Amino acid sequence: MARPLSSYVCQSCGARTRQYFGRCSGCGGWNTLVEQAAVATDSRRRRPVAAADAPDGSGGPGSPRRSEPIAAVGDRPLQRLASGYGEFDRVLGGGLVPGSLVLLGGDPGIGKSTLLLQCARTMAVGQSVLYVSAEESAQQVKLRWRRLAEEGEGPVPAGAADRENGGSAAASSGLQLLAETDLELVLQELEALRPAVAIIDSIQALHDGELGSAPGSVAQVRECAAALQRIAKRQHTALLLVGHVTKEGLLAGPKVLEHLVDAVLTFEGDRFASHRLLRAVKNRFGATHELGVFEMRGGGLVEVTNPSELFLGGEGPGTGTIVACEGTRPLVVELQALVSPTSYASPRRSATGIAANRLHQILAVLEKHLGLPLSRFDCYLAVAGGLEVEEPAADLGVAAAVVASYRDLVLPPGTVLVGELGLGGQLRPVGQLELRLQEAARLGFRRAVVPRGGLPLSLAASLDLQVLEAGSVAEALVAALGVDPAADA
Incomplete structure (x- = not known):
């Protein structure tokens, strides 16, 4: 009697192979392949879908569906x-x-x-x-x-x-x-x-x-x-x-x-x-x-x-406030940074709630274009409330929090920062800027530092807060902190 055929199926991704391997070639998982006996099927047992099992078609309830011109499909709202x-x-x-x-x-x-x-x-x-x-x-x-x-x-x-x-x-x-x-x-x-x-x-x-x-x-x-x-x-x-x-x-x-x-x-x-x-x-x-x-x-x-209340805390050195967007929902979020002299040959970098590579990039821009010796300091960054912020609109807020901690400064109360930071130190416009600023104004913020040209003047005048535009990270940090962050670096 012939031995029944069997195969090995990955329990993580469903990949199938005739031979056992310690590592799945589909997903890379280890020890996920499990032997599974092949089930013999008889093609004569297959049958078309019965009318009672078919979805409702044009022939009435229970009738099989037939193709029809797309223009003839009803526009019934969901x-x-x-x-x-x-x-x-x-x-x-x-x-x-x-x-x-x-x-x-x-x-x-x-x-x-x-x-x-x-x-x-x-x-x-x-x-x-x-x-x-x-x-x-x-x-x-x-x-x-x-x-x-x-x-x-x-x-x-x-x-x-x-x-x-x-x-x-x-x-x-x-x-x-x-x-x-x-x-x-x-x-x-x-x-x-x-x-x-x-x-x-x-x-x-x-x-x-x-x-x-x-x-x-x-x-x-x-x-x-x-x-x-x-x-x-x-x-x-x-x-x-x-x-x-x-x-x-x-x-x-x-x-x-x-x-x-x-x-x-x-x-x-x-x-x-x-x-x-x-x-x-x-x-x-x-x-x-x-x-x-x-x-x-x-x-x-x-x-x-009102989820913004979850992600806001107190004010202090190294604290910056941004407006992040999750889909169509704007969230005012607090960023906290800690910059301290390092005792290691390689400074430590830690980011919670934001991509570590993004933090490394922002620190490199600050050191290159502002002359801050951040390579001799440990830098820690955290997003309050445990939120994950993935969009680049948080770059300016991260830079402001890092510089404020380095200089031991406190951002003026009621200030939010929105902007993407380029590798050349320039600020890039971000999407849904008007929606972000409206949320900030609703929560009582009175100053917003944004990229230049990202908001039409007519809209800026209609918002109930002072909009400060900047073309570079240095210009934005001067507007936000009131001092030149590169002075006596």
């Missing part, structure tokens, strides 16, 4: 489903789209299940919502749901029940709970209930009995997600999937999972801090790089409608 939380809807582009798949990833204990359970509670008013828990029992989910209903803080999202009665009956009238790991039973419940929204917590815990691999394997995650996608598209059910992450912080499972879904959201934050950040990495129905801010409290997650 009717999004509001989650009841403005921060969540902002990241999605205005709410959940019926028939869409949304993948939510994040570190263990960050609050993914709490966020989706709160959204399920508010969305269950007037419509059916199915919450599938594949990792907890029904009693465990009920305990957390009751705590959220009784101890929840902050305003009640639109459509939820009154907090005085614990949000019990009205807020949960359409919420159905299923504790199950068998994919077939989950699909049967989705078919019978036909909910408007379904939540799967988590996709790695589901198991397809027709596959021989263990739950969470590449084949299981791929096939379970594909089956859920088919039924979601057919029934126009908005599907929310919770995904695990690897120790590197990447979404676990095959990369095809991220290609399969319509939106990929990440829930970030330090477990020892209270605030949580929701970002969109991929979104077919909205903008990416939007940001939603929540705060974790004893009664669950609470929206932070």
Whole structure:
């Protein structure tokens, strides 16, 4: 008898090879290849999609779809489903789209299940919502749901029940709970209930009995997600999937999972801090790089409608304030720098919340064009509140904070700095400058140092703050600090 063929499948990226290697040639991961027996398939068993299993086509409900001219496709606007939380809807582009798949990833204990359970509670008013828990029992989910209903803080999202009665009956009238790991039973419940929204917590815990691999394997995650996608598209059910992450912080499972879904959201934050950040990495129905801010409290997650307050602190030497943009949301953020003489042959450089290479580049520009001997000093930079700032518009704020710490100066109160720093010491214009300055003026800032030519004079006059334009980093720092940073360098 011939030995059944087998292959080795990478549990990180899904790459397949006939021979075992210690390192995956696809993703470079070590010891990720697992042997998997080949499943014999009979081509005679394949059949076309039946009408009952096909999405609704032009021939009526249940009929297969046929091609049609693009001009004949209806322009029916998308009717999004509001989650009841403005921060969540902002990241999605205005709410959940019926028939869409949304993948939510994040570190263990960050609050993914709490966020989706709160959204399920508010969305269950007037419509059916199915919450599938594949990792907890029904009693465990009920305990957390009751705590959220009784101890929840902050305003009640639109459509939820009154907090005085614990949000019990009205807020949960359409919420159905299923504790199950068998994919077939989950699909049967989705078919019978036909909910408007379904939540799967988590996709790695589901198991397809027709596959021989263990739950969470590449084949299981791929096939379970594909089956859920088919039924979601057919029934126009908005599907929310919770995904695990690897120790590197990447979404676990095959990369095809991220290609399969319509939106990929990440829930970030330090477990020892209270605030949580929701970002969109991929979104077919909205903008990416939007940001939603929540705060974790004893009664669950609470929206932070004015997140700039989280990222502002006190004033002192080495402190600068910038206006960063996360998608369409401007955030006033505080930067803190510490410059001190080094006792090492090579000075130390440390950056928290900003790319280290960006800090090295800014320090080199300051040393070259201002003559500051920063190569003899240790430099540390941190973004207040734990926010990650990636855009180059923060360059001028970083330079001002470093120079202020080096000179032991305090920036004048109410000053913000926005600008990209070129290698020649020049300031480059940045995008959405008017939006940034409007946010700064709203929070009470009265002075803004910006690149020259980045803002029309008519707009500058309409803003309720003094706009100081500069063409170089030296000119900008003189305007911000009131002294020449290169004097007596």
